[in-house]
Amino acid sequence: MKIAIVISFFPPDRIAGAELGAYFMARELARMGHDVHVIVTRRGGMPLGKERRDGFTIHWLPFIDIPGLRFVGELFFGALAIADIRPDLIHGQCLLPGGFLAALMGLLLRRPSIMYLYGQDVTHVKPHFRVTFGWFAVRYCCHVMAQAKHTCEVAMRTYSGRPIEVFYSGIDLSRFRIPERDYRGELKLPADGVNVLFVGRFLDIKNIDVLLDAVAQVRNDAGDINLLLIGTGDIEAALHAQAVRLGITDIVYFLGTVPNSEIARYFASADIFVLPSRSESFGLVNVEAMAMGLPVISTTVMGIPEVVEDGVNGYLVPPGKVVPLAEKIRALAKDAGLRRRFAKANREKAARYDWCEIVPELERRYRLLAAAGPYASRVTGRTSGVRKII
Template sequence: MRILIGTDTYPPTVNGAAQFTRRLAHGLAARGHQIHLACPSPTGAPGRMIDEAGVVVHRFRSFRYAGYQDFPVALPAGLRATAGQLLDDAGPDAVHVQSGFFLGRALLVEARRRGIGIVATNHLMPANVLDHLPCPQALRPAMATALWRDLRRVYLQADAVTSPTRRAVDLMYANTGIDGLAVSNGIDLDRYRRIPRVMSGGPVVLFVGRLDPEKHLEDAITAMALLPDDVPGRLEIVGAGSARAGWERLAGDLDLDPDRVRFLGKLPDDELLEAYGRASVFAMPGTAELQSLVTLEAMATGMPVVAADAMALPHLVHDGENGFLYRPGDATALAGRLATLLGDAGLRHRMAEEGRRIVAPHGIEHTLDTFEGLYRQVRRLTPLSSRTTGRQPAGRVADRQASDRPSRPAAMAELIAMPPAVSAR
């Protein structure tokens, strides 16, 4: 099939949605599909290139938003016309958008006009957006509602809608009335299972991710300051972002030894894998995780996880089985959980093995199988004649009343029996 993937965030931008989209595109290309990918340009200038996996990457003209310099945004002026021209030139069998922002919205609307089957995946949590807007705390609930309503307007035009976990699907339904299918973002399990476990110099607590406010690393840093002196271990923080300077100041204010908390910055892939390999425990204090690819990676590597009891993290971290959950913001509780694990190598090993069992259904091959099935279904729902005359959305996820959850559309119902690329619990 010829698939056009549209995303408002793509490497070199670092976040889970960007990483997932690249893995999806490369995985589909490896299966013999013709993949076109549309994304904002990291330089601002438009361009076209074929990457190492054979994916045709179309970079759209972009600008940098002052509140989030690490995130290039597709320039709205003329965007729909450019998106429409790309659709006409590429002639995809299906379009898969990863967001309802400027570029994803333009591709979705223009694909609908042309009668092309559409799959839409939601990676959005309002906190991901609002933390980078000059929005007073008192207005955040209203702004979050507005963001969900906007997503509803856009995604109601799709033939099928997905999100990475059952919790994410339920959240989307509660806020938009749109049902969906839980499809794990998936990871290359073998890549992380093969990482050598080389632990020396004492146990390591690892965090990997964007250093942005919704990750709440203040919990982990404060927890390290609360650990008893006789508990060994250091915190290694991998990533870059807008909140790094503030968290470095916090570590200094808490008089933490530089060896107790290390900010390593953004690492190349080989060094990132080494960081996973030397870590004993993974910490994820974020409260806006619709799945958390890095948590999946840590589990596959063989680490217990201590995570905030928030959003989709409890789907991966089963308290007392493959790690521990703690109440967000309770650094004392986090410190206690870390102390338990740092002081008990046997417990770490048992929890790590259970984590590997839990992460097993999240292999990228299951994810690719499921999306291939969706593309075939939405393609079948698109008669050739409608590709020139336009059509009403056929088989899309229907609007629902909260008290009356209808059956899934045909495009999604036929996939329920497929390999379970879904949340673990």
């Protein structure tokens, strides 16, 4: 089957949940023998043209970086690329422009289409886009999936109850194996004490400032504790200044950007993982930490509670609240037995989120849609057999 996956960004230009998801889908589908084409509408710093990678083809399209023309350009060049490829099925990764292009070109080329919603593409879309392009994408894609129940519920409320399937995203589990040796010395990380780890972009919504405040509160009564921060972003300078102001520069390590191929070693060098975000569609980085056997502390927002169960495999705290976060860090830092219990539960739960197991289920939906015909469900909102197997 010739499959087109349409997305705005793609690794290495951007590495986030939707982008990594598109990569692993493409890789695994190619390994299964499909002719996979990833159409990238915003190539960023990547060279224009085609690239072969891991058995699939990436199409880096022209991008008009002019306000007012960006989205129009994405639709124009994206439509041309899809028409040139003439795939058997079109997969839109995220609502816009991927989902809209999948729906539109599916109609024009008489091909089945599928859209995968990730969360913030639904909750953060501009109102005038939501009621026009977004409405069209949800109504006219043959099948719509969401990577979390929260995203599914929001999308169904927003788009008048159109049936949407919850289809959880995943990780490359083979990259997250607990090593037999300690990497702390090799990575020049603290060898003593409890290492608390954060991994992500340094953005306001990540609430890293709240994490710094919480660590400052517990440093004197939770034993030896260190905070490892992996990432970069707009607020990095402000975070450095905050660490100085709190007097915790001796226990806070700003580690910068770490390649994906190396990140597992840092997980292996930590004892607790914290993701204190106030907005997080699903939080796949929590799953990565779980796969490495780390107890997780995260927040009660959006799709996170679907992965982290409070008191079972980690703790959940209200976003933006320093005291509850400090209390949970303190509790885990002082109780190695509790960390081991959460770690065991996390290793077992993370095994459910392996792309090698998820993509065959995705392919099964592709085949059902292909068999159902190009107009299955577009007007009725039904999914012509796909939901019958779920």
